[in-house]
Amino acid sequence: MTVTRYGQITTHAADGSTHYSYLHRGANGLTLWAAGHHVPGAVDVAPTSATRLAAQIRTVRALGIGSIFVKATRNEAWRLALMGYDSPIHAIMPHETSGQTLPPSLSRYPTVQALMRTPTGRAWVERYLATPGLSFDPRTGSSSVQAFSLYLRTHPSS
Numbered sequence: 001m002t003v004t005r006y007g008q009i010t011t012h013a014a015d016g017s018t019h020y021s022y023l024h025r026g027a028n029g030l031t032l033w034a035a036g037h038h039v040p041g042a043v044d045v046a047p048t049s050a051t052r053l054a055a056q057i058r059t060v061r062a063l064g065i066g067s068i069f070v071k072a073t074r075n076e077a078w079r080l081a082l083m084g085y086d087s088p089i090h091a092i093m094p095h096e097t098s099g100q101t102l103p104p105s106l107s108r109y110p111t112v113q114a115l116m117r118t119p120t121g122r123a124w125v126e127r128y129l130a131t132p133g134l135s136f137d138p139r140t141g142s143s144s145v146q147a148f149s150l151y152l153r154t155h156p157s158s
């Protein structure tokens with residue numbers, strides 16, 4: 001398949017579920033835009049599913065895709081940040097941070113994941129992160145993968 005800008009992918013599993021995503025070719029290569037996962041007779045699978053993210057990581061690595069993107073709801077943003085999704089702060093503030101800007105004590109942190117490494121930054125992200133577009137770097141050893149590994153150790157039932 002050749003992707004010039006966007007390419008839609010719809011996959012159907014043996015259990016009847018359907019996964020919707022898009023491939024986007026941007027300046028930094030291909031990105032998997034995870035759009036939705038529908039299971040018949042059930043609530044759609046949230047992007048905060050650790051099982052779903054683990055499968056996406058395996059898939060994008062196998063296909064040579066450089067990142068995973070998801071548009072989060074307010075209720076999902078905190079968990080996605082815990083799972084390793086990231087964004088440059090300047091890309092989401094103030095329109096995706098409930099109108100808030102960083103206090104001076106946190107202004108040196110350039111990304112959501114950098115903020116997540118400090119107790120004060122974590123509290124700010126939990127309180128103000130609204131509906132951002134977040135990216136996950138699936139490369140081995142990336143800050144996204146490290147945060148996801150920690151998430152899996154501290155949330156074993158996810």
